[in-house]
Amino acid sequence: MHLTTNCFRLLCCLLLGLSSFSSARANGRATILYDAFGNSGNLKKDWGLSVLIEYSGKKILFDTGNNSQIFASNVKAMDVDLKELGFVVISHRHGDHISGLNYLLQVNPKVKIYVPAESFGVFGSTLRKGFYKTVDTLPDKMRYFDGEQPEAFSSGSPWPEANFVSVDSTMEVAPDIFVIPTVSNVKGTLELREIALAINSPVGLVLVVGCSHPGVEEILSAASPLNSPVFMLLGGLHLVNTPDPEIERLANALHDKWKIDRIAPGHCTGAPAFAKLKQVFGGSYLYAGLGSRVDIP
Helix, strand or coil: CHHHHHHHHHHHHHHHHHHHHHHHHHCCEEEEEECCCECCCCCCCCCCCEEEEEECCEEEEECCCCCHHHHHHHHHHCCCCHHHCCEEECCCCCHHHHCCHHHHHHHCCCCEEEEECCCCCCCCCEEECCCCCCCCCCCHHHCHHHHCCCCEEECCCCCCCCEEEEECCCEEEECCEEEEEEECCCCCCCCCEEEEEEEEECCEEEEEECCCCCCHHHHHHHHHHHCCCEEEEEEECCCCCCCHHHHHHHHHHHHHHCCCCEEEEEHHHCHHHHHHHHHHHHHHECCCCECCEEECC
């Protein structure tokens, strides 16, 4: 009888432990709030990206989509409370990632928003005295500010009251959560600044990207100093118009060279890349359409 009781207690402890372990794993997830593909009928599809990250007790919004009204509609339909956000990350300045800021700032006007550091960008910036050259022989009416150069220049923003934090180097914005800046050297988006979100999970980095304009391998290289393999890559890879041979090369490189364990592509990755990545990654390919939830360990 004593042995039976001990066995029963041990079994209960094991079941409780497994239950706690499962709950802990389920607490981390990414929810797709905005994209142009998905299988949820009550959500509105549109070109753009927004992802809600829930990890280690924090709620993080990554990008805000292309249309403020559609963003608001999807947020409400998925019962997301933007007032509960710990902070926001905006990957880059393109309209299909920032337009929902209008609604976000109505609901949560003081939330901290990490943005790429840009001179005279839409997020506002400050340049110090000496930004331009002067010619003292010119008459005052031909000189900026009548020849009295200000100590600093502030650029305007559509959201002048927003709590923007400029990111020009890798920053740990919460325990084990980082923002990583890169700069595009690609024709068409030359010098465009973009930031990614990296979560240092127990099984490796979870990397969330907006459009990967600098190239996803450039972003992976920038994340490598965090000294953790990339377990999961989620977001837009900007392969929508990329030739098939390059898509095939990159898909194999992500799998074989970069050793990414799981991939959850969306937004501007493009249909040909979806197909090739699914073929290469097999069961490690995670569907990340509008309304879907992707577990983060």
